[in-house]
Amino acid sequence: MATAEFRVSARKALADPELRANFRRAMDGLMSRRADLFARAGDWAGLRALGAAARLRALARLPELLERLEAKLVERGVRVHWAETVEQGNAIVGDILRRRGARLVVKGKSMVSEEMHLNHFLEGEGIEVLEADLGEYIIQLDHETPSHIIMPAIHKNRRQIAKLFFERIKGARYSEEVDELTALARAVLREKFERADAGISGVNFAVAETGTLVLVENEGNGRLCTTVPPVHIALMGIEKVIERLDQVPALLALLTRSATGQPITGYVNMITGPRRAGEKDGPDEMHLVILDNGRTRVYADAELRDVLRCIRCGACMNHCPVYTRVGGHAYPGTYPGPIGKILMPQMLGLEKVGDLPHASALCEACTEICPVAIPIGDILVRLRREGTRADSRAVQGAGARRSAFESLVWSAWAAIYATPVLYRPMVWTLTRLGGLLPRGLPGLRDWMRVRARPRFARRSLHELARRAGLPDA
Amino acid sequence: MPERPAAVYYFGTCLADLFFPEAGMAGIRLLRAQGVEVIYPRGQSCCGQPAYSAGRTEEARRVATAQLGLFPRDLPIVVPSGSCAGMMRAHYHALFAGTQDAAAADRVAARVIELTQFLVDVIGLKPRDLGPPITVAWHGSCHAMRLMGVGDQPKLLLRELANVTLVEVARERECCGFGGVFSVRQPEISSAMATDKADAVVATGAEALISGDCGCLLNIGGVLAKRGERVRPMHIAEFLWERTRGDG
Ligand code: SF4
Numbered sequence: 001m002a003t004a005e006f007r008v009s010a011r012k013a014l015a016d017p018e019l020r021a022n023f024r025r026a027m028d029g030l031m032s033r034r035a036d037l038f039a040r041a042g043d044w045a046g047l048r049a050l051g052a053a054a055r056l057r058a059l060a061r062l063p064e065l066l067e068r069l070e071a072k073l074v075e076r077g078v079r080v081h082w083a084e085t086v087e088q089g090n091a092i093v094g095d096i097l098r099r100r101g102a103r104l105v106v107k108g109k110s111m112v113s114e115e116m117h118l119n120h121f122l123e124g125e126g127i128e129v130l131e132a133d134l135g136e137y138i139i140q141l142d143h144e145t146p147s148h149i150i151m152p153a154i155h156k157n158r159r160q161i162a163k164l165f166f167e168r169i170k171g172a173r174y175s176e177e178v179d180e181l182t183a184l185a186r187a188v189l190r191e192k193f194e195r196a197d198a199g200i201s202g203v204n205f206a207v208a209e210t211g212t213l214v215l216v217e218n219e220g221n222g223r224l225c226t227t228v229p230p231v232h233i234a235l236m237g238i239e240k241v242i243e244r245l246d247q248v249p250a251l252l253a254l255l256t257r258s259a260t261g262q263p264i265t266g267y268v269n270m271i272t273g274p275r276r277a278g279e280k281d282g283p284d285e286m287h288l289v290i291l292d293n294g295r296t297r298v299y300a301d302a303e304l305r306d307v308l309r310c311i312r313c314g315a316c317m318n319h320c321p322v323y324t325r326v327g328g329h330a331y332p333g334t335y336p337g338p339i340g341k342i343l344m345p346q347m348l349g350l351e352k353v354g355d356l357p358h359a360s361a362l363c364e365a366c367t368e369i370c371p372v373a374i375p376i377g378d379i380l381v382r383l384r385r386e387g388t389r390a391d392s393r394a395v396q397g398a399g400a401r402r403s404a405f406e407s408l409v410w411s412a413w414a415a416i417y418a419t420p421v422l423y424r425p426m427v428w429t430l431t432r433l434g435g436l437l438p439r440g441l442p443g444l445r446d447w448m449r450v451r452a453r454p455r456f457a458r459r460s461l462h463e464l465a466r467r468a469g470l471p472d473a
Numbered sequence: 474m475p476e477r478p479a480a481v482y483y484f485g486t487c488l489a490d491l492f493f494p495e496a497g498m499a500g501i502r503l504l505r506a507q508g509v510e511v512i513y514p515r516g517q518s519c520c521g522q523p524a525y526s527a528g529r530t531e532e533a534r535r536v537a538t539a540q541l542g543l544f545p546r547d548l549p550i551v552v553p554s555g556s557c558a559g560m561m562r563a564h565y566h567a568l569f570a571g572t573q574d575a576a577a578a579d580r581v582a583a584r585v586i587e588l589t590q591f592l593v594d595v596i597g598l599k600p601r602d603l604g605p606p607i608t609v610a611w612h613g614s615c616h617a618m619r620l621m622g623v624g625d626q627p628k629l630l631l632r633e634l635a636n637v638t639l640v641e642v643a644r645e646r647e648c649c650g651f652g653g654v655f656s657v658r659q660p661e662i663s664s665a666m667a668t669d670k671a672d673a674v675v676a677t678g679a680e681a682l683i684s685g686d687c688g689c690l691l692n693i694g695g696v697l698a699k700r701g702e703r704v705r706p707m708h709i710a711e712f713l714w715e716r717t718r719g720d721g
Contacts, residue, residue, distance in 0.1 A: 359659050
């Protein structure tokens with residue numbers, strides 16, 4: 001059972017002061033930018049209600065909307081592929097590229113491609129993949145995975161990036177100036193765009209009504225990936241669909257404000273198919289790969305389904321006191337932070353990452369700011385519960401965290417606390433004998449590494465209340 | 474403002490019972506000083522939150538069930554903890570949904586109110602300060618803010634006190650890292666959070682750290698005590714009582 005893993009990787013991250021400083025600084029900035037934009041509470045509440053309603057409605061009719069989306073896209077000449085597993089998804093992308101004899105692919109930001117480990121797969125097929133998003137490019141140079149779903153290289157500070165570019169980009173001179181670093185990366189990327197045989201991108205929203213794929217970005221690389229190469233392959237999870245075009249403005253406003261504290265991104269791409277006769281640019285072949293990868297199972301449970309509302313804004317990470325301290329690489333799987341804690345156990349199984357839902361103080365900071373009002377705290381509790389239930393089929397690996405010792409402790413606790421004639425004497429005794437908590441208590445040693453040993457009071461509140469003559473009923 | 478009731482139920486919480494009984498009593502005294510009769514049901518123990526948040530739903534329900542019958546009259550249930558109040562108010566419905574106690578649980582949940590909410594929103598308390606000058610910092614608990622919707626009430630009370638200077642803790646809405654079983658399951662992260670919070674509190678130069686939740690006080694106070702800091706952790710009820718001695 002790999003259940004101690006998060007604790008181990010978190011411990012490592014906590015011991016890295018530079019990493020912690022990088023995340024703290026970055027998350028503080030993101031939080032305050034978002035807060036400034038949502039300063040008027042009315043705006044926020046109204047927008048959030050709209051966004052949540054749009055996502056809920058989409059999920060309520062998910063199968064139907066996916067069919068409509070497919071029909072619309074096919075009508076416009078887009079080829080739509082369904083992948084149940086990441087292996088199938090990779091095979092589909094591999095086939096398309098092989099048929100076109102593609103050697104070089106440029107790729108915009110896509111978390112679904114991270115789920116698929118697509119780069120790794122394509123490189124195995126002898127196809128060069130170049131990440132075109134600046135953050136993704138940085139981590140690709142350093143052979144890393146994203147540490148944040150919106151800002152994949154947020155774990156690095158400017159100095160670290162300067163050093164990386166200097167070491168890995170041929171002919172680069174050392175500079176810590178943001179503009180110079182950006183220009184450096186841009187020069188490399190522009191040259192590749194012109195030679196690329198295909199472009200791969202993610203999808204932020206797929207509109208069923210019109211067959212529109214909405215893609216937001218700030219650098220223009222997404223637009224290049226989807227228009228310059230002769231083939232464009234878009235990747236999305238089944239939950240990305242929404243019903244109507246008029247739902248896009250509210251969702252976009254929520255997404256960009258929550259993600260980066262921007263009222264709107266530099267680019268908003270609305271893609272409706274490959275190049276048509278007479279059009280100047282656009283690919284001549286376009287594909288959409290729709291990935292399941294465990295989402296149907298998530299969908300099947302009415303409560304867990306709420307996880308699929310997620311619009312991948314990353315705000316829950318930015319506001320998470322745990323994420324802020326350990327960073328994204330401490331988390332197993334593709335999605336870190338609160339969304340990862342409620343999604344990864346369902347994708348990877350509780351037997352593998354059943355400790356994740358426990359790695360939260362349930363402070364609800366994420367629930368408070370989630371733009372589509374996902375009850376993240378409640379789902380964390382639900383997954384904790386699933387971990388102890390062998391009779392459940394809702395989540396893979398349910399019951400994997402059952403421990404006879406813990407069960408015993410909780411039943412004893414419940415028996416005492418539900419029975420006044422047991423509870424009151426226990427409290428009386430602890431206040432009389434205890435003073436300090438007994439050293440052998442589970443967890444107390446860890447507690448006391450940074451804290452003093454808790455002290456029982458000399459007289460309980462029950463006793464004081466009785467002495468004060470308070471009525472009982 | 475809702476009408477002021479002649480009497481309230483008081484749910485003291487298990488943490489106050491064992492660790493902070495004076496804070497629990499101070500809440501009672503504040504209420505009585507305002508002419509509100511306080512009923513303290515002897516059968517009370519715990520709202521069930523420790524088990525609930527550990528995913529031990531059955532055990533949580535068992536303990537919560539034992540509390541449901543303690544508040545038969547239609548009176549507010551005042552809780553000197555945003556976290557326990559939040560458990561009852563926000564989670565009892567789901568915890569009892571589909572059980573024979575569902576209706577009873579909803580009736581309890583609807584009447585639960587956190588102490589400072591009651592003092593400000595229902596009583597309109599304007600405490601009169603009798604104490605010497607002091608600088609204090611406030612820490613609001615996550616569940617008070619996010620489950621109970623406690624907003625400015627605690628600070629309004631503190632600002633009423635003429636000789637009290639209230640200073641803000643950096644990142645004041647960030648969790649202190651207690652989280653009940655979380656502090657045992659993820660002790661390193663919990664400790665890092667508690668340490669950061671204690672640092673931020675010390676940096677304010679405050680002489681006392683006031684909070685409305687015993688869990689936070691146990692946690693942050695534990696760090697302060699271990700380091701021998703001079704900041705005194707104190708529940709807001711106890712602080713208010715000490716400053717006013719019923720003269721509010
Ligand atoms: S769970 Fe909510 S806050 Fe987190 S990424 Fe998804 S939409 Fe954003």
